[in-house]
Amino acid sequence: MTRLIRPVLAMVLALMALWYVAVLPMNVKETLTQAERAGAVIAPPSAVERRDMSNWALVLNNTHALGESWNLDRPRLPAPHQVLTELYASTIGEEVTGRRGIVKTGTLSNRSLIYHGLITLNATFVGFLIGTGLGVVLAVGIVHSRVMDMSVMPWAIVSQTIPIVxxxxxxIVVLYSIGIQGLLPKAVISAYLSFFPVVVGMVKGLRAPDSMQLDLMRTYSAEPMTVLTKLRLPSSVPYLFASLKIAIAASLVGAIVGELPVQQGGLGARMLAGSYYGQTAQIWAALLMAAGLAAVLVWLIGVIERRTLRRMGMMA
Amino acid sequence: MIQIVFAFVLWAAGWALNARLANGPGADTRAARLAVPLIFGATLLGMWELLVRGLEVPTVILPPPSQIAGTFAENTGLLWRDFVQTILKGAVSGYVIGCGAAFLTALLVDRYDYLRLGLLPLGNFMAALPIVGTAPILVMWFGFGWQSKAAVVVLMVFFPMLVNTVAGLQDTTTMQRDLMRTYASSWGQTLMKLRLPAALPFIFNGLKITSTLALIGAIVAEFFGSPTLGLGFRISTSIGQLDLGMVWSAIVVAALSGTAFYGLIALIERRVTFWHPSQRG
Incomplete structure (x- = not known):
């Protein structure tokens, strides 16, 4: 384990350093304008001339005036520490000290990323459950009926190649027009995205038992139902978990994309609001929150997978 | 009413026909394998048409397929320009840059063990992240043109492609590598003659997965800002005008180009990796 942590840590640090360097050219024009107002001497003195110059040239000509690059109010690229500060301020800071925070009012503040993250998480879970349930049912149907296999499976594969998002x-608009709004439309998109990985994985898993095992069930003159519950379903569990990991990440993406058209909270709504008002740090913080959520969800399924497989005696 | 009844009759007839074909003697022929899904698809389209007309669903909620086909036929010029903007300019250029960069990075990562240990877990992690979320940032940086869409696509395809290519380059046995060593072959020769051919199935797997991601990236990025053409722009503005026929036409274009894109890569794969067991069937 420690053998793995060192290189990963080194890479993360290297990427961070790269990020800090990249902040310089990305923000150079804004930084120089501010430095000029503060009284510093800038190499091409007029902003019009600077507009047409390359960012790197500006950085090299004005190395003395770049001090504020990492502390701008509205940077094009916020530095890592600015993003982390924003993330802290809009989660723990907002809840503990904010006027509408949970400490003062007893409810989560609608400005905090915890509140928006929970909205997204709700839609993700509902969509994930619907998608996984339907996927498993369809996979059982496909494995048992040759007609379904031949007619539905090609379309399931084709639909993978379609940009469903x-x-x-x-x-969202159509469901809204027939009176359904809030959580469900987002969950529908999540379900749609998480549905196919589960179908494909489960079909593979339900067909995993070899002919020897199926023949054994036949010598017991087992009903199809018994074969399903005693042989096919147990042997499909490893495949199911592999698909669930893909499916939960996909349904998080679905929930976030689903929040873009309706501005009623959620991480996707926060990102779009940030992009409208030029609040880059806010977008990055929401992005970081989404990344954290994805990591936690996939990790959670990994933990459940290990526990389940160990109890079933399938752990290698 | 009669149309609703007819819809279910159509469904039963289609299903019965498929059941006969699938359980009949010629079920494994190529023709049957093609016919069954086509009949199923046609049945669904027919039911959609009949149910929408029979139940008198307003066309602002769900237009019948015939109306979508009509809108599509009337606006082929417009949709073609959208296709060029989103798919050819945004998605394909980003796809080529992203996959190319991922391939070169994979060669580097494969060459140096330290990079592999450090970057691969990060790559796996990034491949699972909602990278679509970077779309607003990239649109802010690169403007409303196709460049910002290509940038989103580059980010979306990079990590899945990297992970797949690195996995492919690792997919040789010690025995094979030792053989190359006894031939005193250089790193470049081992790469060209042994490891790249062995990695091709993985590389094509990556190319296929990312082809869909590329289209999703290009379309979603247009929701955050675009010039007045493009599939994502068409979808979001036509919804505002409640012109659902147009929305569905744009979706048909996206679906067709997605399938064609995927099919093209699968075709190249069959030509290039004809020796692989999965292609010999």
């Missing part, structure tokens, strides 16, 4: 705004 393009449907998201339409699903």
């Amino acid at each position: 393009a449907l998201a705004p339409m699903i």
Whole structure:
């Protein structure tokens, strides 16, 4: 384990350093304008001339005036510490000390990322459950009925090649027009995205038992139902978990994309609001929150997977 | 009413026909394998048409397929320009840059063990993240043109492609590598003659997975800002005008180009990796 941590840590640090360096050219124009107002001498003195110069040239000409690069109010690229500060301020800071925080009012503040993260998480879970449930049912049908296998499976594969997210705004508007709004439309998109990985994985898993095992069940003259519950379902569990990991990440993406058209809270709404008002740090903080959520969800499924497989005696 | 009844009759007829084909003697022929899903698809389209007309669903909620086909036929010029903007300019250029960069990085990562140990866990982690979320940032940096869409696509395809290529380059046995060593072959020769061919199935797997991601990235990025053309722009503005026929036409274009893109890569894969067991069937 320690053998792995050192290189990973080194890479993370290297990327961070790269990020800090990249902040310089990305923010150079804004930084120089501010430095000029503060009285520093800038190499091409007029902003019009600077507009047409390359960012690196500006950085090299004005190395003395770049001090504020990492502390701008509205940077094009916020530095890592600015993002972390924003993340802290809009989660723990907002809840503990904010006027609408949970400490003062007893409810989560609608400005905090915890509140928006929970909204996204709700939609993700509902969509994930619907998608996984339907996926398992369809996979059982496909394995048992040759007609379903031949007619549905090709379409399931073709639908993988279609950019389904393009449907998201339409699903939301159409469901809204027939009176369904809030959690469900987002969950529908999540379910749509998490559905197919589960179908494909489960079909593979349900077909995993070899002919020897199936023949044994036949010599017991077992009903199809018994074969399903005693042989096919147990042997599909490892495949199921592999698909669930993909499916939960996909349904988080679905929930976030689903929040873009309707501004009613959620991490996707925060990102879009940040992009409207030029609050880059806010977008990055929401992005970091989403990344953290994805990591925690996939990790959680990994933990459940290990526990389940160990209890079933399938751990290698 | 009669249309609703007819819809279910159509469903039963299609299913019965498919059941006959699938359980009949010629079920494993190529023709049957093609016919069954086509009949199923046609049945669904027919039911959609009949149910929408029979139940008198307003066209602002769900237009019948015939109306979508009509809108599609009337606006082929417009949709073609959208296709060029989103797919050819945004998605394909980003896809080529992203996959190319991932491939070169994979060669580096594979060469140096320290990089592999450090970057691969990060790559796996990044491949599972909602990278679509970077779309607003990249649109802010690169403007509303196709460049920002290509940038989103580059980020989306990079990590899945990297992980797949590195896995492929690792997929040789010690025996094979030792053989190359006894031939005193250089790193470049081992790469060209042994490891790249062995990695091809993985590389194509990565290319196929990322082809869909590329289209998703290009379309979603347009929701955050675009010039007045492009599939994502068409979808979001047509919804505002409640022109659902147009929305569905744009989705049809996206679906067709996604399938064609994937099919093209699968075709190249069959030509290039004809020796692999999965292609010999």
